[in-house]
Amino acid sequence: xxxxxxxxxxxxxxxxxxxxxxxxxxxxxxxxxxxxxxxxxxxxxxxxxxxxxxxxxxxxxxxxxxxxxxxxxxxxxxxxxxxxxxxxxxxxxxxxxxxxxxxxxxxxxxxxxxxxxxxxxxxxxxxxxxxxxxxxxxxxxxxxxxxxxxxxxxxxxxxxxxxxxxxxxxxxxxxxxxxxxxxxxxxxxxxxxxxxxxxxxxxxxxxxxxxxxxxxxxxxxxxxxxxxxxxxxxxxxxxxxxxxxxxxxxxxxxx
Numbered sequence: 001x002x003x004x005x006x007x008x009x010x011x012x013x014x015x016x017x018x019x020x021x022x023x024x025x026x027x028x029x030x031x032x033x034x035x036x037x038x039x040x041x042x043x044x045x046x047x048x049x050x051x052x053x054x055x056x057x058x059x060x061x062x063x064x065x066x067x068x069x070x071x072x073x074x075x076x077x078x079x080x081x082x083x084x085x086x087x088x089x090x091x092x093x094x095x096x097x098x099x100x101x102x103x104x105x106x107x108x109x110x111x112x113x114x115x116x117x118x119x120x121x122x123x124x125x126x127x128x129x130x131x132x133x134x135x136x137x138x139x140x141x142x143x144x145x146x147x148x149x150x151x152x153x154x155x156x157x158x159x160x161x162x163x164x165x166x167x168x169x170x171x172x173x174x175x176x177x178x179x180x181x182x183x184x185x186x187x188x189x190x191x192x193x194x195x196x197x198x199x200x201x202x203x204x205x206x207x208x209x210x211x212x213x214x215x216x217x218x219x220x221x222x223x224x225x226x227x228x229x230x231x232x233x234x235x236x237x238x239x240x241x242x243x244x245x246x247x248x249x250x251x252x253x254x255x
Contacts, residue, residue, distance in 0.1 A: 001121040003163070005204050006033045011169040012056055013206060015127055017120075019096045022046050024070075026115070026127045027167050031060035035067065047095045050074035050084070051129025052112040057167065058082075073100075075111035087113055105131040105155065107148025108138035116158065124162040125207075128155060133166045134208040135174030135191075136252065137219040145246035149222075156220045160211035171195050171205040177255050178218050181230045181248065187215040218248055 005013040008030050015026040016037055024047040028034045038045055045068040050058055052075065062082045065072055072084035073093060085093070089104025095117075103114040105128065114128040130138035132155050140148050155164075175192045182188060191212065195205040213220055221227050222244045231238050235247035 003122055003125065003165070003207065004037065005165075005206060006037055007169075007204075008033050009056055013165075013167055013169065013204065014060075015165045015167075016043075017096065017117075017125070018043060019098075019121075022096050024049060024095055025064070026165070027051055027057035027129060028060040028064055029056040029058065031063035031067070034060060034064055038068075044068075045070045048072045048074075049095075049100075049115050049127060050080060051114060051127065051131075051167070052109045053077040053079035054109070054130070057129065073102075073115075075113050077109075077111045089113075103154055105129075105151035107131060107140055107143035107151045110142045112151075114155065116162075118159075122163065124159050125165060126155065126158060126162050126210075127165045129167050131155065132164060132213070132217075132219075133168060133174055134164065134171040134195075134205055134213065135178045135217050136170060137217075137249070139253065140249055145242040145249070148249075149242055149245045152219055156210065156214060158210050160209065160214070162210045163207040164209055164213060165207045169199075169204060169206065171208075172199055175216070177252050178216060180255070181218040181251075182221070182224065182226045184226060185216065191216050219245065222248065 002018040004016040014028045017024050023043040025034050026049045048070045065082050073087050074080050074084040076086045087102045091102045101116040105112050105114045108130045117125045218227050231244045231247040234251045238244050238247040
């Protein structure tokens with residue numbers, strides 16, 4: 001089994017999960033990188049998983065569907081017109097002979113989904129789109145702080161060894177913000193050094209894993225004293241955990 005991030009646009013990754021000569025792809029915003037990989041690795045594309053409706057995640061969907069006849073799994077949203085299996089929170093389906101659990105994670109968009117494979121040859125794998133990034137989280141375009149925080153808590157409760165396959169290479173910019181929020185976090189220093197070395201040779205920082213994110217991601221650490229203090233310095237009115245999260249997200253927006 002292989003897990004391959006296909007770089008696209010400026011900073012997107014389309015994730016290709018390969019089992020023998022069979023494959024699935026997640027959030028193909030363009031068809032070309034996927035078709036090229038299928039040719040190079042001699043693969044049959046069996047499934048296309050969509051986390052949400054933004055164009056950089058669905059732009060290649062229609063073309064891939066026509067050329068491969070892969071089954072499409074996606075949320076119910078009018079922007080996704082390609083025929084697809086509509087998925088909802090808590091549902092399961094079989095893909096590449098493995099069980100995929102659908103996790104509703106509204107916040108970035110209201111219909112955002114994540115896909116969790118609890119048992120693969122590589123260990124547990126999470127495809128989380130733009131909900132959770134390494135060191136950060138997505139912008140809150142459609143959700144509210146309490147909704148988005150609940151979504152992040154769902155993902156944070158997954159097994160710590162779970163591979164986190166985010167859709168963008170935002171890690172270094174996220175870590176710069178995280179270090180500002182939590183300057184005394186030594187785990188951040190180590191992770192920043194690791195990720196800086198990876199990017200210097202154009203190697204992806206992803207996948208991360210839940211264990212790593214719990215140590216360094218401020219949006220998963222809103223109960224930590226230094227994170228709370230920093231959030232309140234940005235917004236003195238922030239008191240509840242939802243308000244702390246909202247303050248962090250707004251701060252990151254303008255950072």
